[in-house]
Each structure stands twice: as C-alpha cells, then as structure tokens.
Amino acid sequence: MSKINIIFQPEGKRVEVEKEDSILSAALKVGIDLTSICAGKGICGKCKVIIDDTKAVNDLTYKELELLTLEERENGVRLACFTKIKDEVVVKVPEYSRTGKQRLQIEGIETPIKLNPVVKKYYIELEVPTLEDPRADSDRIIDYLHNMFNLSNLSLDYNLIKNLATYVRGADWKFTAVIWQDIIISIEPDDTTDRIFGYAVDIGTTKLAGYIVNLNTSEVVAAGSLMNPQIPFGEDVISRLNHPEQEKLQKVVVEGINQILESLKEKVGVRSKEIYEMTVVGNTIMHHLFLGIFPLYVGRSPYPPVLRSSIIINAKEIGINLHPNAKIMVLPTIAGFVGADTVGVILSTELYKKSEICLAIDIGTNTEVVLGNQDNMMAASCASGPAFEGAHIKFGMRAASGAIEKIKINSKTLDVDYETIDNEPPIGICGSGMIDLVAEMIRTGIIDVGGIFNRQLNNPRVRMNEDKVMEYIVVPSDQTANKRDITFSQKDVSQIILAKAAMHTGVKLLLKNSNIKKEDIQSVFLAGAFGSHINKESARMIGVFPEIDLDKIIAVGNAAGTGARMCLVSKEAKEISDKISEKVNYLELGIDPDFQKIFLNSHIIPYADLDEFPQTSKILKEYNNYPTTPPPRF
C-alpha cells in the first residue's frame, strides 16, 4: 500500500500513514491529544477535526450526517474515526476536540509584591440631587470619592458618561465605582467591591497562556493555555511577520485569547464584566501582531521594533471580551525580537535588582537570554525553533498524558527507564524528555559529541530505519499506547542540537560582550513553558548553556507570565517594567564577528572546546565516551 503524508495543525506535526487509514488512528500514532470517548467506535461524535481539502478524504458518512450539524459540515468538520485518508492533507484539530489533559506548563515563580492594582473599587452612597444641591451627576460622584477616599484628579470614562444618569438612578444612588488609574470606568449597582479581576496573558510563539487574577488578593483563580492559533500561518516568528495577511494573524490570536478566557471564566464563575484590566507579554513579533502593528521591518536588519514603550489600549478596540471599558496594558519591549516577555522575566526573577551577576534563559520557539545585574543588563534573542514543543521531532509531543518526560538509559543494556505524564502508556516524548534523552544518549555512547549515531553498537535498540536513518528505540512497541516503537533518530538529534546551539551561542556572546566570565554567574534562571520540568543536569550536559554549578540553576517556569501577573496587581511593577525596558542593552548576535564560529562550535555536544565543560567531560570519560580525537573546531 502506498504511504501518504498528513499534517496535524496547529502542532505542525507530520505523520506518514497508509492510504485508507483513519485520521483518528493517525492522530493516536503521533500523540495528538484528540478526544475519542468511544475509542473510535463511531458513537461519541467527539473526535471532530477540520479538513479543508475534501477531495483528500472519503465522502461524509451516514453516521457523520447524523452526528454533525449542517453548519459544522459546511465548515469542513469531520469525525476523525470515520474519515479515511486518500491523499496528502492538512488536518486541523480544534481546541474543543482536545483531551485537555495536557499539563498546563504555565506555572511560574511567585514573586512577592505589594498588592496595589491599578483597578480598584469603591462603594458609594450618594445624596439625591435637590434644588439646593443640583450638582452634576459627574461632580456628585467625584466629590464623594474625593471626600470619602481622598482620591484626586478623577474623571469619567466617556462611554460610561453616556448612560451615567440612568445607571446611578437605576441603582438608587447606591453603587460601586470601578476606577482604573484615575478614570471611573464603571458603575455597578450595590456593593461589588469583593469582585474585581484581571487577566494576564503571555503570547508565546507556540503557546498562549492566560491567568485570571483576583485583584483583591493577587491570587490566580484560574489558568489555562492554548496552542497559538497563528501556527498555521507560520511556525516561527520570521514566517509570521512575512505573512501577507497581518490582520488575520491579529484576529486569530485575539480569538485564542478570548477562547482561553471563556473556558477559565466558566470554570471559576467569573464574568467578563468583572474583568477590568488585562496585561500582555510576548516577544516583539507577538507583541506587534497582537497590537496590529505592521511588523515587517522588525524582521529585516537592523531589526528595529516599531514600538518599544508600554502601551495602554481599550480592550474593545481589538475585541477582547472583558468589561466594555476595560484596558489592556501591553508591557514594553526591549529591542530586536527581545520583547515584553523578557521584560516580564527580568521583573519576576528580580534580576534588575540583584547585586550578583545572573543569567536568565527563557526557552521557547524564540529563546531570549539576559545577563547582568542591577548595574548592567544585556539581552539577546536566539532562534531556537519549536523542537522542544514537539515540532519536527518524529515522536515529539506536547506535555500531555502519555508523554515521556524523564529518561534514564542503562549504560550497559541501553534499556530505558522512563516516566510518563499521568503514568499513562507512552505515546511520545515531550521537551524535558528530549533533553534527558539526548543527554543520556551521549552519556551512554549511543551518539558521539558530534551527535552522530555509533553504528558499531551491537544492540537491538539501535538500528537503521527504513529511510536509512539511524534511530534509537526509546520504548518498544509492546509497551507503547499505540503498539508502535517510539524512536529517536539521527534527524531528531540534529533538531535538538540546532536548538541548543542557538541558545548556547546567545549565552556565550552575551558573556563575551558583557566582559563577564561564566564563573562570575551566581544564578541561572531557567524560564519557559517547560522550565519547571527540565532536568537541569541534562540541559547543562548537552550544552544548552555553559557549564555552571547545578545549585546555581533555578527553574522559574513561565516567568514572563508571572511578570504580566505582577503588573496586574501592582502599579509599581508597571513602572519598574518601563524602567527595565529602557535600561537593558540589546545585543544583536549577528553582528558579533565571532557569531558564526561560536554557533558552529556549539553544534558539538556540549561544545567544541570540551575543556569548557569539565563536569560533562568527566562523565563522558567515566563512561568511556570521551572522544579520542578532539571534535572539529572553527
């Protein structure tokens, strides 16, 4: 039978299937978390996918006519279990068809900050106007707030003013005023001072994360995430900023942010009209696309952002479903691709006020690195790509149930001890698992420091696959969920090397340009979606960053998101973020004359100059995997 390639979106995951295979079986093979309550029996109608090219699959079945609405069918919705693949096709897996079991990976460090949100509520009971006191409604409210709460320079939101007279009378002059900064943005009948929420959003190139925060307590009441719906328009920032339909990119990311919000609201019983402010972080391109700023020139040398400083807009201007007069504060960017997310990381790790030298690495599809302390900070951006998110890795997957997240290889048998998320039978490997895996593969000599498979190994787990590519069987078929070997090939290793080389180069060039030695670094903050789950020893071993004492490495999770949350609950955090944006020096990696050399040297695991990694060298020697001839150096 002939082989056909299909692609699952938004993951961008390719899989080779047999003709007439069902889409559900294809999805299960590569660990797409598609809901299927009846396990493919064609009963539950849950495994909905969207297929635009109807000719590449079989016609709609009777069962589907029954289980899908007309509107769904017109929009290309199919049931994955009934849909047989006839030709190359792109399959979109909508969020509502996801199992939703994937680990959120949006937790970030909690950095204590004094509660002082920009949005506040005050309960008011006014005297009714009389001929002796016929003050304007606006003055009556503002005077009261001044007299009772000592608030000054207040004004009223224009949209609120339009129906203010009806609101205050409808509430019988007893109501709660919602004040954002010094603007009264809402009037609510009765005392609602205990209900006041904000929404913090981290727009990652690959993943969106959203947090509903109680602004009376700074507590996160709900958090959720979603694949960035811009992925089908381009996996990396360069392809997105070159995309001709910029308006669509803004539209889909706004829809995604609304979608997270909807699901969170429902979960915790918060209403849109109770959310008065939103803060946003993201790299420069995500920042520009979200705001609808034409981003093309940010992608062209010398990569100038259009806007650096923070900006406040009205939520309804771009269609975020919060309170009608809610504000959105987008944190400032720094320079080049180093954006508001990095400002968030610097804010939440408090790197900006450390006396000792710190390094922050925010791992993502674009990885930002910051080096310095309260006196000087320098930042750079590295195109690490989406490998750690599972893209372009045959068995790569999101951190959902059944993803292998920890790996240990027996150096003699090359057998694997592994842990999966939720202890489910393994489906694929997530980011932290891949870092473990490559570290273990080099330790045990399955690959050499160049990442090349050792063809001399006489072990059934190492084999040449049908594409004539070497691969390692991580989990044999009898243990996997899909009864299919989970493997990691030469190609997959190369993807990981590419990613780690980009990051390593960034760190090395920052050290060089800041005139700082790696020994001077007192703390390394590992941020990013899977920052909390990463095995820092493995990461150091493969050379994601220079060799630094393990106890100096601190996983901080989604520190960018924490920065956004801090700005929701603290005026001061907002002010600090503006200062951070002004203060950080930007390093354009490409202009450093050593860039090429260091980047190529970084393709060696952990680095072409093995002397820079004495700990790793020691381990390799211990396992007899230290190279007998030094690796090539540029």
Added chain:
Amino acid sequence: MSKINIIFQPEGKRVEVEKEDSILSAALKVGIDLTSICAGKGICGKCKVIIDDTKAVNDLTYKELELLTLEERENGVRLACFTKIKDEVVVKVPEYSRTGKQRLQIEGIETPIKLNPVVKKYYIELEVPTLEDPRADSDRIIDYLHNMFNLSNLSLDYNLIKNLATYVRGADWKFTAVIWQDIIISIEPDDTTDRIFGYAVDIGTTKLAGYIVNLNTSEVVAAGSLMNPQIPFGEDVISRLNHPEQEKLQKVVVEGINQILESLKEKVGVRSKEIYEMTVVGNTIMHHLFLGIFPLYVGRSPYPPVLRSSIIINAKEIGINLHPNAKIMVLPTIAGFVGADTVGVILSTELYKKSEICLAIDIGTNTEVVLGNQDNMMAASCASGPAFEGAHIKFGMRAASGAIEKIKINSKTLDVDYETIDNEPPIGICGSGMIDLVAEMIRTGIIDVGGIFNRQLNNPRVRMNEDKVMEYIVVPSDQTANKRDITFSQKDVSQIILAKAAMHTGVKLLLKNSNIKKEDIQSVFLAGAFGSHINKESARMIGVFPEIDLDKIIAVGNAAGTGARMCLVSKEAKEISDKISEKVNYLELGIDPDFQKIFLNSHIIPYADLDEFPQTSKILKEYNNYPTTPPPRF
C-alpha cells in the same frame, strides 16, 4: 378656495396658502431663502425641497423627472416651483437649496491671547537605523523630538503606531510630526509645518456656527453657519431632551457640523487631514446631545447635568470628518442649562478677571446671563424661545437678504423708515428689526406698556386682520418683495414680550441673589448671534435688561464661539475655562420665591415698576405715551 397650512423646516415656519399654490411661492411669501435662479420658470432645477408626504402634493411632473436623479426622487426631493400644495404638508428645505446669502451673524469679539495651541508641528530628519543603532522607530522619533525641541513625556497615538514603520520609511525618514498635547498623532511626509488648522464649533439651539482657525496665526480663515438640524425634532431644548430618538439627534447635529466644515474647507482649500483639533461650546442640552449623553434628567428638577467638566474625545468616535486621529475638546458646562457656551462667553469677555461688576447676556433660544467679577460670578438660564430667530413671528425671518433689520416709526404719520440687509426689497423682519419695531411701537403709542394695540388710532397702518387680531403694517405690499403687506400683530408682540420677560427676570434675580444694584454694573456684554446688530437703545427700552447707561453696553457678537476659538489657539484658555466652570455659582431661577412675581411684572414694557426705567419713562412722557394709570403689578 380653501386655505391650507404648510410648515417649512428646519425654520418651523408656518404659512397659510391657497390650494394649488406652488411651494416656491409659499416660500417666497414667508421669506424662506430658497434658491431659484430661473425665478420659478422651471429651468434651473435649483429649488429642491424634500417632501415626505407625497399625497399632500401633486405627482412628479415630467420636468422634474428630467431635472432630478432617481436617487433624489426616491428620497422625496421635489422642485418647489413645480410642486402644488393639495393638503397640509411639511416641506424640508435642505441647506444646498438655500441662497446662502444670509448674514453669518457669527462674528464675535476678538480677545487677544498668547498663541500656544495644544496642537503643534515639528519637522524631523532622522538617521536611518543601523546595526549599531537599531532603536525602535518610536524611540527614534521621540528621542529626536526630545533632543532637538526639548519635548518630554511624548508618546504615540495607537492608531499611528500600527502603520508607523511604513509611514517613516515611505517618507524617507524626513517628515513632520503632529503633536497634540504630548501625543504624536500624525506623521506627514516632508515639511508641512505651515499647515495646521483647528475647528471651533458653537452649537446653538437654533444655529450652528463653525470656524476654521489657522493654528500658526490664530486667524479665522473661514467661518460658516447652519440652522441646527435638530430643529425638526423640537424647537426648544425641553422638547429635544424629551425626544425618544436621542441617537438621531446626535447624528443630525454631527452631520450639520460636518456640513459646515465641508463648505468651509472647499472655500479656503483646507483639507480634513490638516485639521487636528476641534473645540465645542453649547448649552448643557446641546453639549449632552452632541456627546450622546442621555439628557433626560437635565430637564427634570433639580436639573443636574450629567457631566460638568471638560472632556476630550476622538473625532472619529462620533464621526466628525477631521484628521483620523484628531481630538475634540468639549468645554465644561456650569450647571442646569448654563453650559459650555456661557463658559465661552465668560472666557472671551474676560468677565472672570474683571475687577468691576459686569453683566453678560448671551441671547439665544435659551438665554444665559452671568453677573459678577473676578471675585464672584453667578449665572442663570432663561427660556427666551426662538422668537428673535424669526420663529412664531408671522413675518419673522433669519437675517438674510431682504430682512428688515432697522426700523424707525414716524410718531405722527406712523410711517416707517427701514433698512434691509443687502438693501433688497423687504421680505420679513429679523431679530434686531423686531426689537427696534417693538421699541418704536411703544414710543409712538401703537401699543401701550402692556403691549396692547391702541384701537383708538385712526391710521391705515393699524388694522384688525381677518383673524380679528390687531396688526401694524410695517411695509405695505407695494414696497415688498412679494407684493404682500409685511405686518406685525398683537400675537407677534406677545412673543417678543415673552422672550424679553424671560431675560429680564433672569437679570433681576441675579442682581437680587448677588446682592448687587443695577447701578453697580459697569459693563453689559450683549452676546449672541445678533448681538452685534442689535440696537442697544431699543433693547434697553423694551426691557430686555434693566436700565443701564448705554455707554456701558457692549455688543460682543458670538462670544461663545470666540471662547471656543480661544481654546483652540491657547492651552492656557483651556485651563481657564475649567476654572471658570468650577467657580461660577449657579442660580436656579425657579426656586427664587420672587420668580413668578418678577416674571409677570416683566410682561410690562419695559417693567411693571416704570420708575426703574427713568430714561424710557422720559421718552414715553415726551411722546405722551406714559400710562395715565400705573400698569398692573404683582
């Protein structure tokens, strides 16, 4: 033949016609300034009117099918010369069918003020970004303005940012930045610093006035006016604020303001995108309706405005056709119906900084009066009605060509010397003419101090008309444009008395409540559309205000409009207007226990206590028209 009543809008002018009369002849009879180049020959196609009730007139004629477009015909457009009246009907006269010859009556005093507009322009030549200087586009602009012009705290308008990158590159980094307050609202290729305009608007209950101002010189480059298109929704403020379709009222006034703007722009070659700010004055109801603020409660005791303080909105938010990022600053109101127009009058007359006591009277459909000086100011609003604008007066008309504006009656023959605008044959009487007329009628004994016609006069000019109402023939038919007597009846006199009584009451109650004697008043500022044309002796004689030395009375024209213009050219004027709004005390006339008494006494010309008007009494005695028995007093 039977008589039919028809109404011309927006004047609200009723006229009785014969069945089968043409609308053109009806319009000419009552002085509606309808263009008719061919003088009713059915050739020019200029006398377009709009008729909604097609059954009340004849069917479309062949000529009209030829001269009107399909779209016009579908919208009820007819040619007045071809349209025969069959039944009672409302005829709308669109602005484009007006002769446009009416006197603008929008000139106001010129109050010198230091040129310091909120909108300014700066020409910029930037260095192109390089890898050594990859600053954000926003920073590049803001830094330059800071370094070259010492401007601080600048930010960029969000809408500008979206396409900023394209704009600056399209302009080859040489452009003009337009700054409103501290926001960069526009980027224009090349040096356009010599083109910077503002638009000041006075929204009167009956008339709109607009001024395009050169913000480099503070010179008015064009001024124009229009009947307030809200008139068909109600002639006075009370009926407008009770109108169920508030949104429509906002829409039509915005359209009117745009219409004036369009005609002015064309005349002087200014483009919308060169106008960056608009300032607006108007009484509280006009202010609220313009802003789309629900106004109902302003009309209900105790008459609290919804908004008192000044407000800034975006022009496009309500659809004014200025630069896309232009701002509208609406001046603050005071209290009750005393609105932003009064703030404008106080600003432009500089009453707020006078050491001597001054009185300002802003005559209009609603008349506002202010009494005081730098230490104390008190204001009130009087419902004077639209009589002086020509409404409800049989031969009342706007100050257009052919309007009688000055009148002198020969005390022996009762013949009339008159002057018309443009020296055209008389059609009707405008506001200043009516004040002259009533003053002359009482001087010559045609009416008594109660306003009652003297039936004993044996003079052909005084007669009982067919409705059994006494009337005075101002101009006999052989001298008039329409070969029809221009008369002034008992009813018309009553309308003028009602108007002047309202104003007089306002002034008297302000004096009483401020504890000021009329002798203490050092200046009376007569403001309002026809303020410059009014005969102050006549106005004083009929008791529009207490008897004050004539040399203290200063006509200041549209002083409210001047106030709006001052705020366009001066930041300081804006700040002062806010202070004025806070400082002026408001007097609600209705709650003064003497209100009824004084109002009724004010129905006597000049006032029930004739001793308060020694000059008028002296004139009446001179002409033997001083009453033998004192007029009734309450």
